[in-house]
Amino acid sequence: MLVESIKEVRNIIKQWRSEGLSVGFVPTMGALHDGHQSLMERAVLENDRVVTSVFVNPTQFGPNEDFEAYPRDINKDYEVCKKVGVHVVFTPQAETLYFPDKSTTVHISGLTDVLCGSKRPGHFDGVCLVVSKFFNIIQPDKAYFGQKDAQQVAVIKRMVQDLNFDIEVVPCPIVREPDGLAKSSRNLYLSHEERKAALVLSRSLEMAKGILDKGERNASILKAAMLSCIIQEPMAKIDYVEVVDSEDLHSINGEITRSVLIPIAVYIGKTRLIDNIIYEIS
Ligand code: AMP
Numbered sequence: 001m002l003v004e005s006i007k008e009v010r011n012i013i014k015q016w017r018s019e020g021l022s023v024g025f026v027p028t029m030g031a032l033h034d035g036h037q038s039l040m041e042r043a044v045l046e047n048d049r050v051v052t053s054v055f056v057n058p059t060q061f062g063p064n065e066d067f068e069a070y071p072r073d074i075n076k077d078y079e080v081c082k083k084v085g086v087h088v089v090f091t092p093q094a095e096t097l098y099f100p101d102k103s104t105t106v107h108i109s110g111l112t113d114v115l116c117g118s119k120r121p122g123h124f125d126g127v128c129l130v131v132s133k134f135f136n137i138i139q140p141d142k143a144y145f146g147q148k149d150a151q152q153v154a155v156i157k158r159m160v161q162d163l164n165f166d167i168e169v170v171p172c173p174i175v176r177e178p179d180g181l182a183k184s185s186r187n188l189y190l191s192h193e194e195r196k197a198a199l200v201l202s203r204s205l206e207m208a209k210g211i212l213d214k215g216e217r218n219a220s221i222l223k224a225a226m227l228s229c230i231i232q233e234p235m236a237k238i239d240y241v242e243v244v245d246s247e248d249l250h251s252i253n254g255e256i257t258r259s260v261l262i263p264i265a266v267y268i269g270k271t272r273l274i275d276n277i278i279y280e281i282s
Contacts, residue, residue: 002078002089006097006137009051009090013138021048025140025167027131030054031071031185032080035175039144042172044085051138052081053090059098060126071188090138097133106132108155108162114249115151115263116274119239127152128159135165142168146175148182150261150276154249174275176202182275189271197235198268201275204229204241208262212279219243219252219260230266239265239272246278256281 003009016023024047026039032054043050054077061067074091081089106128111117117124135143145153153171160169175183180202181195190198204226211222226241243252246261256279263276 001087002074002091004091004093004096006092009088010137012088013049013051016049022142023047023138023140024050025134025138025143026050026052026086027134027143027145028052028054028077029056029070029185030077031073031188032077033175033183033185033187035146035148035183037080037084038175039146039172040081040084040086042170043142043144046170047140047142049087050085051088051090051140052086053092053134053138054078054081055090055092055094055097055130057126057130058094059129060123062120062122065120066186066189069189071185090134097130105129106159106163108158111151111155111158111249114244114251115240115242116265117151117155119265124152124155128155131156132159132163132165135160135167140167142170144170144172146173147171147276147278148174148184149274150246150263150278151249154247180206182273184273186271186273190268194235194268194271197233198271198273200230200233200236200268201264201266201273204264205262205275205277209277209279212256217256219254219256222256222262226262226264230264235268237267239267 024043026043028036040052056070058067078089105125107125112124157169160167181198207229208222208226223241230236230238241264244261246259259280261278265274
């Protein structure tokens, strides 16, 4: 069922709750691909009922970002959701979700000062505001987020803890194209040549994994190797390449002693792509 109204979605969920049913939630911005689908499939497996939101959230885009250009095709998205077994696709209008005199900010400090947070000022405030609204409207038992947006997972987990949302955050693995490129709605922006060039992201992460597998533990050496791999691709412009603690996201420059997140953001032409791996050290 496609539902635009906040009141209607609340009523549907109230009814489910009265029947004792559990509720899973998958927030998305639409242009659904296999990555989103994997989250929805897991939610369908683990809950009696599943709500997916399809909402291109204006408050998480910067003034010079791609809010207007972001791909939108609600009919196609609805078909994907139905096929997977999602019960309600929630597509609110921005005007009904955001009051003109809105004054509330949801700001998670520290975790958002680094990586995408420092490169996209205000982005995580927008994410946290919209996700907390959805959490309040839907009040799911479990909410599913992709590890593709690793910083987002860390930020949402912290928000849930700090604001006492009674919701389990379920991180889900990155889904990739057969050649390694992480699935993303923004891959639609890539020309044929750019699509080939975009493989430099997953290639540099694979290389990092190989270096760690061989026993290298110096984060600066690892970063330098990744940077020199990426700059060999003429269409790529590096936004960041980092090695950080996988829990608190603090930057690691010396010895790697425990599990690390290796997140990267790279422009391919005008398209900004992100990817990452987590490397477990036992
Ligand atoms: P988005 O529509 O880009 O806001 O993404 C909605 C959710 O899908 C987020 O939790 C993303 O992390 C997740 N997601 C996007 N791409 C992938 C992917 N390739 N693999 C797994 N999850 C993904």
